[in-house]
Amino acid sequence: VTIPATIEWRNGAIRLVDQRALPQRLKFRTCRSVDDLCDAITTLTIRGAPALGAAGAYGVAVAAHTMRTKRQVEAAARKIASTRPTAVNLAWGVDLALDAFRRDGAAGALLEADRIATEDVARNQAIGSSGAPLIPEQANVLTHCHSGSLACVGYGTALGVIRAAAEQGRRPHVYVDETRPLLQGARLTMWELEQLDIPATVLPDSASASLMAHGKVDVAIVGADRIAANGDVANKIGTYAVALAAREHGVPFYVAAPTSTIDLDTQTGADIAIEERGATELGPQFEGRAYNPAFDITPARLITAIVTEVGVARPPYRRSLPSHVQRAKEAVTPHS
């Protein structure tokens, strides 16, 4: 497979795949400072909830390696965590690396970031194994936005489930919402599926409802940026509309995410801060005249199941999600 690691530590700096340049070019960006990394996160050079978890941790490692005082590193950590408010993984990665920094200094922060990155891939492969049985033989699978390898450190979450199903010989075909305004579906998901030799068809976001009405979709599956304790899911804008149409047409609607995306401190979707992005993403002429939220909330009642690295969580999510979080904690080798 020719998809490189989304993020890694190289020669004292963070090397990222530049996700804005794809699919035209596969190019890399090196971040040597916290400001540089924050810019990369804000401009979506790196995006995707699990990838942001690793980025947050590596960001603290960069801070620890380039800054003089503990106070500076802590301020940098806060700055990184606040670049994007919705994905809980970003703050999760920052907090883990900051704890490690406090225990073991700069080397500790870097070790923790490397651990998060390595475990991300293993965790996503486990999500794939958990979820693959949900994808029927030769299924037509609809997905929205991009939840593949580049949205993580590697392998992918929702796209990882599809990939695992393909690896098991189930021959899925994927319908890919192009995902306006930044076209992560058309650009990144279509590109990754091509690398993986999985057949795919792109469509305008607004066409997925009629696709389902025509009986062309067997399963819908998406990633998540934050999952509330009640099972409400924040994910890329448009996910909610897909879930409404899926329910209307009896299409199972699955969410795939690591347990690090589950935020048991957030009670419901109404408590999740939704990032509004610039109007000019819709066109330079729309400054002050656009509604451009990055995410929406899909209520738990529309979600058939949530796939994590420890299995398939079913409703009621208030019961199943804490048990997934607990099992994931127990499965991790305790450090120090």
Place this chain on the structure above:
Amino acid sequence: VTIPATIEWRNGAIRLVDQRALPQRLKFRTCRSVDDLCDAITTLTIRGAPALGAAGAYGVAVAAHTMRTKRQVEAAARKIASTRPTAVNLAWGVDLALDAFRRDGAAGALLEADRIATEDVARNQAIGSSGAPLIPEQANVLTHCHSGSLACVGYGTALGVIRAAAEQGRRPHVYVDETRPLLQGARLTMWELEQLDIPATVLPDSASASLMAHGKVDVAIVGADRIAANGDVANKIGTYAVALAAREHGVPFYVAAPTSTIDLDTQTGADIAIEERGATELGPQFEGRAYNPAFDITPARLITAIVTEVGVARPPYRRSLPSHVQRAKEAVTPHS
């Protein structure tokens, strides 16, 4: 108001507003032959169901003025009518002008086209008067695609209703779905609303469901390309998703169209041919890998009311629509 006539007869040819050039430039295209007009229709230089009605009629007039035999004119009429299958108005305009040609020759065809064009504007103003009371004071109105002056000969259908409400001092604010893939909402609807001094906000198509979930939409209103006898509506791809979200959130969902868009010979939406457009509208790299239908079907049960030039049709549509068609026929001064 600075919006020119969408289509008119000038010096023996058809002059169209080139809708692909907007909003960057307001430019015109002159069609002197049937082939030229068919190209303009296929490439969406002119689009919108009522505008296509006039284009079809003027196309027969061009044929009648440039061709030698009745058989040639009839073949040209069939060719024009088949350029786009979904909007019933195109075939309607062609048939009316062809009847006039058979009765009164080339001059008759042109007179009939001019009559259709003139009546289109009056009809749309009547749609506006019928529908304006459905728009509450200072309402937030969601619309999809473009149903304004340039989708007709003048004034607009769904956008005409909003315009009439504004003219009555009700101060609507419009949320405009950008409408992928060709962005008729972002390009044409936003431009027309700016010309009309009606405040408007553009959004990605996929964001309208979450906008409604946040209680930001009071009314949704769209145009139509064909309305079946049971009230099912074919309109721009994405309309169905808007209607599903509107029902979920108790938002009234209205369709505005002239009675010429009602096709009592088509029993339900399942009988409407849906045009599939080229994959490259989504990007040149997607040839053979795209699902790109121009329209979808919104089932009658999701539609609160259908506004025509003779009033507001309510369910059951199998009863109300034939009565609208009948009243519209009676209102027209019989010709010859």
